[in-house]
Amino acid sequence: MSRFFSDRYASLVPYVPGEQPQDRRYLKLNTNESPFPPSPGVLAAVSEESGRLNLYSDPDARALREKMAETYGVNPDRVILSNGSDEVLNFAFMAFSDEKRPLVFPDITYGFYPVFAELNRIPYTEIPVKEDLSVDPADYCGKEKKTVVIANPNAPTGRFLPLREIERIVQANPDGVVIVDEAYIDFGGESAIPLTDKYDNLLVVGTFSKSRSMAGARLGFGIGCPDLIRDLNTVRNSVNPYNVNRMTLAAGVAALADAAYYRANCETIMQNREKAAAELESLGFTVIPSKANFLFAKHPAIGGKQLYLTLKERGILIRHFDKPRIRDYNRITVGTKEQMETLVSSIKQILNEQGGQK
Numbered sequence: 001m002s003r004f005f006s007d008r009y010a011s012l013v014p015y016v017p018g019e020q021p022q023d024r025r026y027l028k029l030n031t032n033e034s035p036f037p038p039s040p041g042v043l044a045a046v047s048e049e050s051g052r053l054n055l056y057s058d059p060d061a062r063a064l065r066e067k068m069a070e071t072y073g074v075n076p077d078r079v080i081l082s083n084g085s086d087e088v089l090n091f092a093f094m095a096f097s098d099e100k101r102p103l104v105f106p107d108i109t110y111g112f113y114p115v116f117a118e119l120n121r122i123p124y125t126e127i128p129v130k131e132d133l134s135v136d137p138a139d140y141c142g143k144e145k146k147t148v149v150i151a152n153p154n155a156p157t158g159r160f161l162p163l164r165e166i167e168r169i170v171q172a173n174p175d176g177v178v179i180v181d182e183a184y185i186d187f188g189g190e191s192a193i194p195l196t197d198k199y200d201n202l203l204v205v206g207t208f209s210k211s212r213s214m215a216g217a218r219l220g221f222g223i224g225c226p227d228l229i230r231d232l233n234t235v236r237n238s239v240n241p242y243n244v245n246r247m248t249l250a251a252g253v254a255a256l257a258d259a260a261y262y263r264a265n266c267e268t269i270m271q272n273r274e275k276a277a278a279e280l281e282s283l284g285f286t287v288i289p290s291k292a293n294f295l296f297a298k299h300p301a302i303g304g305k306q307l308y309l310t311l312k313e314r315g316i317l318i319r320h321f322d323k324p325r326i327r328d329y330n331r332i333t334v335g336t337k338e339q340m341e342t343l344v345s346s347i348k349q350i351l352n353e354q355g356g357q358k
């Protein structure tokens, strides 16, 4: 820390993203990226748009907001775009929370929520998930004047709350904003976006990083009633009106136009997920039922950290969280069929070698 660093941030513990190692080629199953490249339409759009990089991007992102509106059946004034969904989450915390409207989220959830809360000096309460790592909707009802944040499906567990439970939470908090983070919704969940027409306190956040293979382009969005979106734009325009670059805006439009390509990829991921889950279970793993593009699993014979480190030595990266309650688990991104076969056969070997050592 320099002697100039503001006291305001001196105790801030930043979010630690999953490893992006450059030392060797790994089978990367640690950051929930898509194993599939962007669609050909996206590649062409990015290439074409790159010739206009001398010009700022459209601060209103009109073309992409219109395409989003058409895709999701909402008005363009209900859509805000962001530099990854992390950015719109931060804007939402800034816009809708403070000492008088603290945050509430589960103790086991996306690790950026407490970081954004600390960054913005917003008090927060972490509500313990149940023993089976599921979120109990009753815990989020009647949270008077608090801002509730729910990742659905949740990360890193993959557990999903049905839409009626999300609606129950939204209805039970009429005086607070409910933020539903749907980063993984396209892998078998049901989106709350249609509910944003009915409730003025619901903000749904989404991303192009997972199901649309655009993690490196950084494109996220928020959908909610026009007043909520206006507030978010007040914050956005006070930070960076050009928050989404030209190539990413063009890529977003093309990705939405190539919906069939991405739907097919999601189907493949879901099939690979179910197959890998069954195989891991047959090896003795406890696997949390997942509606995301990852699995959360633990094995009685090998600790979470040990499995993570042993796989890493063998060139496979998965994600271990050294956190109370979930230390025994690892989060494994679902990749291609071949990638999952490599993973399962490496784990089989590791378990055999372990058994041999006993």
Ligand SMILES: Cc1ncc(COP(=O)(O)O)c(C=O)c1O
Binding pocket: 031, 032, 083, 084, 085, 086, 087, 110, 151, 154, 155, 181, 183, 206, 207, 208, 209, 215, 218, 219, 220
């Ligand atoms: C639950 C959840 N929300 C949001 C994000 C952020 O995604 P991005 O900023 O890439 O859109 C992630 C990323 O892993 C996530 O797991």
